[in-house]
Amino acid sequence: MDPKTASNLSFILNKPHDVEFKSRDLPTLSDPHDVLVAINYTGICGSDVHYWTHGAIGHYVVKEPMVLGHESAGTIVEVGSAVTTLRPGDRVALEPGYPCRRCGPCLSGKYNLCPEMRFAATPPYHGTLTGFWVSPADFCYKLPESVTLQEGALVEPLxxxxxxxxxxxxxxxxxxxxxxxxxxxxxxxxxxxxxxxxxxxxxxxxxxxxxxxxxxxxxxxxxxxxxxxxxxxxxxxxxxxxxxxxxxxxxxxxxxxxxxxxxxxxxxxxxxxxxxxxxxxxxxxxxxxxxxxxxxxxxSFRYGSGDYKLAVELVASGRVDVRKLISGVVDFEDAEQAFEKVKEGEVIKILIAGPNEKKE
Ligand SMILES: [Zn+2]
Ligand SMILES: [Zn+2]
Structure with a gap:
């Protein structure tokens, strides 16, 4: 996929119950260890719905328009010069929170507790319901052949x-x-x-x-x-x-x-x-x-060292069949209806196909 001609349409929360679709500038790689990922599927989480309905979770308050979503799988389109583990075309589950790697919690192995954490769709950081996403290569987990991109989006809650x-x-x-x-x-x-x-x-x-x-x-x-x-x-x-x-x-x-x-x-x-x-x-x-x-x-808060890796392994080995949790897949343009369904409790997990992906 050529990112220059593809869509970077994003699903943006302005304030509670006020969302819009907007095409944003294509993100670019600024760090040699980063990769550019085309988002294929994103699951909706209770936290996304809570921001949509309330505009805040605890002390995290949506003050500026924010792209929603953090449970995503995608396809690598470009890799930074220092990246050796991934190449364009690789399908990955995205771990959506990036710690500082330097503080006490990070160095003790509990990076999920990093006070500098930049977590997708947690204000003030944008989420993954967008066309393209930049991630450090080591926070992308390559999916084995046997694991689909839809299953890959379920790796986050897993x-x-x-x-x-x-x-x-x-x-x-x-x-x-x-x-x-x-x-x-x-x-x-x-x-x-x-x-x-x-x-x-x-x-x-x-x-x-x-x-x-x-x-x-x-x-x-x-x-x-x-x-x-x-x-x-x-x-x-x-x-x-x-x-x-x-x-x-x-x-x-x-x-x-x-x-x-x-x-x-x-x-x-x-x-x-x-x-x-x-x-x-x-x-x-x-x-x-x-x-x-x-x-x-x-x-227990989010996930830390080794959790994503084990989650991918549990799916790949068939020990956890996450496919059964997928209640449906909707087109990107129908994201708001999908949020409505999750809010009403009508579904277990609903996936939104990325703007460059049509639902199967
Ligand atoms: Zn979640
Ligand atoms: Zn840290």
Whole structure:
């Protein structure tokens, strides 16, 4: 593809519920380690929808028009003079956040915690719902022949799940409860299975999501009731023999207060609880349960060293079939309708075909 004649149409958020399509100048390579990528497919994330509806997430506020999107796969069109690992035509999954590589967190191996992080579609940085994108070569992950570009766009949420499950240190034979059966919750359940967990319970309040979870990867599901958290927890513990003493690992991928409360009651003594979902800033937290059971509690934020690489490997080896999560693919010009569908909860994952790509 010749970038000079191709489209750099971009999907831009001006302010909440005010989006436009605009052709922007073609980006150019300024660093010899950078590559120019034509975007083929982009998934829509809850965070994209939140910026679209609210114009902010926490202290990240959209003040200037911002290109949305960060879950993308594309094709290399040009490489900088120092790039030896990629060549034009290579198909890649794009890791969309670029750390400084020099600060304390970066040098300690936790670059996802870099305070200088430039993350796509997190103000003030533009996102990937555009024609062409410049990335450092080492943040592009070459897709094996067997992996499609559509699957490549799912690597981003899968990497989020990989990071969460690694934070939880899931090992073979364990019991894992995942609160929330949205895309990240489903992928956490799938990664936990791939890591050898023998019992994986998906918990949600929406029956259709649980039915999907069962068909996708979960060994058990539980429909959360409007009852006290300890009661929901004891119902979950009754689902399988190796849950009787509580779950080895509980992952919250919902961010919802009742789910977090249930998490602390369902985890076993000495077990691990990881908070992956983001909801309200502050909640009522059963801290006594955490203390008395000596629970290991961790947060999880985006992804770091090795997570993208493993995510690509899980797709390539067929251990996580991300294709099942793709509810549909829309043309670039229909991006806003796709956002509407995600907001309404009608789809699991919808992909937007890049402006230079027609949907299949
Ligand atoms: Zn995302
Ligand atoms: Zn840094």
């Amino acid at each position: 990497a989020v799940a990989v990071h969460i499950v690694r934070q939880a240190v899931v090992t073979p034979g364990q019991s894992v409860v995942v609160m929330g059966a949205g895309p990240v919750g489903l992928l956490c359940a799938a990664v936990a299975r791939a890591f050898g967990a023998s019992t994986v319970v998906s918990v949600d309040i929406v029956e259709s999501k649980l039915a999907f979870a069962k068909s996708f990867c979960s060994t058990h599901t539980y429909s959360s009731q409007r009852i006290p958290a300890p009661e929901n927890a004891s119902n979950i513990r009754a689902l399988a023999p190796n849950l009787a003493g509580g779950a080895d690992v509980v992952i919250d991928a919902s961010g919802a207060e009742p789910s977090i409360q249930t998490s602390l009651h369902v985890v076993r003594t000495g077990g691990t609880y990881v908070q992956g979902g983001m909801g309200r800033d502050e909640i009522t937290f059963p801290i006594m349960a955490m203390c008395l059971k000596e629970v290991t509690a961790k947060g």
